[in-house]
Amino acid sequence: MTSEIRSIKKRDVKPGMFVHGYGCGTFHDPFVAVGRFVETYDDIAKYLPEETEQVEILTDKIFEKKIKNDHSVRSAATAAADLAEALPAARRIHEDALDYARKFIDDVRNGKEINIAEAEPIIGQVIESISTNESAAITLAFLKSYDEYTFTHCINVNLYSLLLGKALGLDSDELKDLGLAAMFHDVGKGRISNTLLNKPGKLTDSEFETMKGHSLQGLKVLSNIKGLSEDVLCGVFEHHERYDGKGYPQKIKGDEIHKFARIIAICDVYDALTSVRVYKQAMTPAKSLSLMFKWKGTDFDPEYFNIFIRIMGVYPPGSMVQLEDKRYAIVLETNEAFPLKPKVKILFNHRMQPIISECVDLASCSDDGRELKVLRQPFPASMGIDMKQLSRFLV
Incomplete structure (x- = not known):
C-alpha cells in the first residue's frame, strides 16, 4: 500500500504524526528527509528547524504510544522523600513570589509603575522549581489563603501556565515571557475598586462591563513599561478571549488568540474554580476539571486543555x-x-x-x-x- 503524503504548516504538526520531511525541494529550500514519528512537542523542535514553514507527513502511519510504567520505576516512598526534600526550597520561592505580587498590585493601586526587573528572577526561580520537582510546586499552590486570593491567584496562574508551557515545548525565552504574562494577567484589576472586586452578590450589567474592562486596563498599565515584549502584552490583553470567538474584548477565536492567552485562560479558570471566593465555595480539582471539560473547544483550546489534564492529573499533588x-x-x-x-x-x-x-x-x-x-x-x-x-x- 502506497503511503499518502500530505503537506501541512509546521504549526499544525502534532505529537503522533509521522514526519516524512520538510522543505520545498528547491535550491534555496531543499527537501530534508526526517522519517520519524513525533512523540512529543519537544520532538517538533528537535526534528524541524525554527525557520521551517512546510512539513510533509504520512497520513497512513499511526503512532501507538507505549506507556511506560513509571510507577514500577519510582516508588511512592521515593516520591515522598523527593517531595519532602524539595518542599522547603519551593516554599521559599512561593513566598518570594507572593511578596512580589503584594507589592506590584499595591503599586498599581497607588498609580506607581511596576518594577519588571524584580519579577524576572522570580519567574526564573519558578521555572527552575518546576524543573526540579513539579509536585512540590503544585502542592504549594493548593495551600492558599482565602484572604489573599488576589495575590495567590497571580502566582498560581503563573505556576500552572509555566507547567503547561513547558509541556508544550516552549523554549526558555518563551517561558520567561509566558511567566510575565501570567503573573500580570489580572494587573488591570488594580484599577478596579475592591468593593466591586469583592462584591458577594451578582454583578449588574454595568458592573460586569466595568469588570470586563480589566483586560484593556492591564494593557494600558503594561504598555508604558519598557522591555516587555508584544507576546506578553497579547497574553494579558487576550486571556478572556474564548476559543469559539465569544469572549472579550475582541471576540477573536481559535489560533487568532495568542498562544500565551490560550494557556493563561485555562490556568486562570482552574485556579478560580479551586479557590474560595467571597461569592462561592471552592471546587475540588477533580470537579473543576470535570466542569472545564464541558467547555473544551468552546472556551478553551482543546489540545492545550488535554495536555493540562495530563500534567495536573485528576488528583494533583497536595490535594x-x-x-x-x-x-x-x-x-x-x-x-x-x-x-x-x-x-x-x-x-x-x-x-x-x-x-x-x-x-x-x-x-x-x-x-x-x-x-x-x-x-x-x-x-x-x-x-x-x-x-x-x-x-x-x-x-
Whole structure:
C-alpha cells in the first residue's frame, strides 16, 4: 500500500504524526528527509528547524504510544522523600513570589509603575522549581489563603501556565515571557475598586462591563513599561478571549488568540474554580476539571486543555483524597499513564484520626487482593481541615 503524503504548516504538526520531511525541494529550500514519528512537542523542535514553514507527513502511519510504567520505576516512598526534600526550597520561592505580587498590585493601586526587573528572577526561580520537582510546586499552590486570593491567584496562574508551557515545548525565552504574562494577567484589576472586586452578590450589567474592562486596563498599565515584549502584552490583553470567538474584548477565536492567552485562560479558570471566593465555595480539582471539560473547544483550546489534564492529573499533588477503604491521604505525585491512580501518603483513618503513615502507589497497590482506588476527593475546608497545617505531614 502506497503511503499518502500530505503537506501541512509546521504549526499544525502534532505529537503522533509521522514526519516524512520538510522543505520545498528547491535550491534555496531543499527537501530534508526526517522519517520519524513525533512523540512529543519537544520532538517538533528537535526534528524541524525554527525557520521551517512546510512539513510533509504520512497520513497512513499511526503512532501507538507505549506507556511506560513509571510507577514500577519510582516508588511512592521515593516520591515522598523527593517531595519532602524539595518542599522547603519551593516554599521559599512561593513566598518570594507572593511578596512580589503584594507589592506590584499595591503599586498599581497607588498609580506607581511596576518594577519588571524584580519579577524576572522570580519567574526564573519558578521555572527552575518546576524543573526540579513539579509536585512540590503544585502542592504549594493548593495551600492558599482565602484572604489573599488576589495575590495567590497571580502566582498560581503563573505556576500552572509555566507547567503547561513547558509541556508544550516552549523554549526558555518563551517561558520567561509566558511567566510575565501570567503573573500580570489580572494587573488591570488594580484599577478596579475592591468593593466591586469583592462584591458577594451578582454583578449588574454595568458592573460586569466595568469588570470586563480589566483586560484593556492591564494593557494600558503594561504598555508604558519598557522591555516587555508584544507576546506578553497579547497574553494579558487576550486571556478572556474564548476559543469559539465569544469572549472579550475582541471576540477573536481559535489560533487568532495568542498562544500565551490560550494557556493563561485555562490556568486562570482552574485556579478560580479551586479557590474560595467571597461569592462561592471552592471546587475540588477533580470537579473543576470535570466542569472545564464541558467547555473544551468552546472556551478553551482543546489540545492545550488535554495536555493540562495530563500534567495536573485528576488528583494533583497536595490535594486530599479518600480511598475505597475509607482512609484519607494526600497526593504525592500523579501517575501520568494512570491519571486516576496517583501516588499518595495515607495519614488518617475513616474518622480522620492520625494513623501510622503509609506511602502507596495506587497504580500497583491492592487491598487484600483487591485494587485500591480513590473513592472521592473531599474539600478539606468542609471537614474543618487547614491544608497549611496538613502539609507538615509531607516533610
